Amino acid sequence: METITQKRPAVVVAENEVLARTVAAEIANLIQARNAAGLSTVLGLATGKTPILLYQELIRLAQQRTLDFSRVVTFNLDEYYPLESDSPQSYHYFMYKHLFSHIPIAATHTHVPDGTLARADIASYCAEYEQKIRQAGGITIQILGIGENGHIGFNEPGAERESRTRLVTLSDTTRRNAADDFGGETNVPREALTMGIATILEAQKVVLLASGARKARAVQQALAGPVSADVPASYLSLHPNATVYLDPAAASQRR
Numbered sequence: 368m369e370t371i372t373q374k375r376p377a378v379v380v381a382e383n384e385v386l387a388r389t390v391a392a393e394i395a396n397l398i399q400a401r402n403a404a405g406l407s408t409v410l411g412l413a414t415g416k417t418p419i420l421l422y423q424e425l426i427r428l429a430q431q432r433t434l435d436f437s438r439v440v441t442f443n444l445d446e447y448y449p450l451e452s453d454s455p456q457s458y459h460y461f462m463y464k465h466l467f468s469h470i471p472i473a474a475t476h477t478h479v480p481d482g483t484l485a486r487a488d489i490a491s492y493c494a495e496y497e498q499k500i501r502q503a504g505g506i507t508i509q510i511l512g513i514g515e516n517g518h519i520g521f522n523e524p525g526a527e528r529e530s531r532t533r534l535v536t537l538s539d540t541t542r543r544n545a546a547d548d549f550g551g552e553t554n555v556p557r558e559a560l561t562m563g564i565a566t567i568l569e570a571q572k573v574v575l576l577a578s579g580a581r582k583a584r585a586v587q588q589a590l591a592g593p594v595s596a597d598v599p600a601s602y603l604s605l606h607p608n609a610t611v612y613l614d615p616a617a618a619s620q621r622r
């Protein structure tokens with residue numbers, strides 16, 4: 368019989384600017400310490416409104432400290448499918464706009480799942496994505512947001528603990544929330560590529576950021592409810608080193 372140890376993530380509550388500064392400093396310190404030890408730093412990155420402040424702060428710190436990114440490698444969580452990389456809604460575009468174009472990182476060191484693949488190539492591509500993460504030494508720190516439905520990456524309710532990078536169907540909630548970006552829900556792709564729960568849980572450290580009252584219920588379920596596929600963020604209780612950073616509104620339903 369397998370014994371699963373459950374340890375709730377640590378929780379930090381503060382204003383968004385403070386959260387962004389705290390997490391950005393942690394990332395910058397990690398990069399500096401690992402550079403000094405001759406180690407690479409593998410960042411698992413997220414998109415969406417939530418991490419924008421964090422990336423702004425990381426850019427500021429990178430410039431202030433003239434951070435060396437030559438040993439930094441990044442892997443993004445997800446991408447819509449199908450979607451061209453140069454589409455303004457794509458996560459390739461998002462990462463370039465909000466982070467990669469502002470820091471001295473080689474394009475060959477950044478990885479975002481490819482939304483332009485032929486369907487027949489997806490399975491092998493996803494296996495290769497996992498392989499590349501392993502070859503890079505595994506994810507040092509994984510940044511996550513959370514969906515109103517408790518998703519992490521595009522691991523929607525129902526995602527399994529053992530899931531890996533794969534093609535998934537987006538939930539109605541997720542597509543509705545993306546409607547504005549795409550000029551209407553009908554334009555939102557129905558599928559996406561996402562790292563899996565098992566991929567995320569293998570990161571050495573996991574950081575989840577949430578802000579706003581709309582996230583409060585999912586946050587409460589993830590932190591206080593059972594570990595369940597119904598609320599994929601609840602799987603973070605299976606991670607030995609996860610911290611959840613909440614603004615007061617996102618923390619408002621915590622009991």
Ligand code: PGA
Binds near residue numbers: 414416418513519
């Ligand atoms: P958001 O998205 O940061 O735009 O709220 C988070 C998510 O859905 O994971």
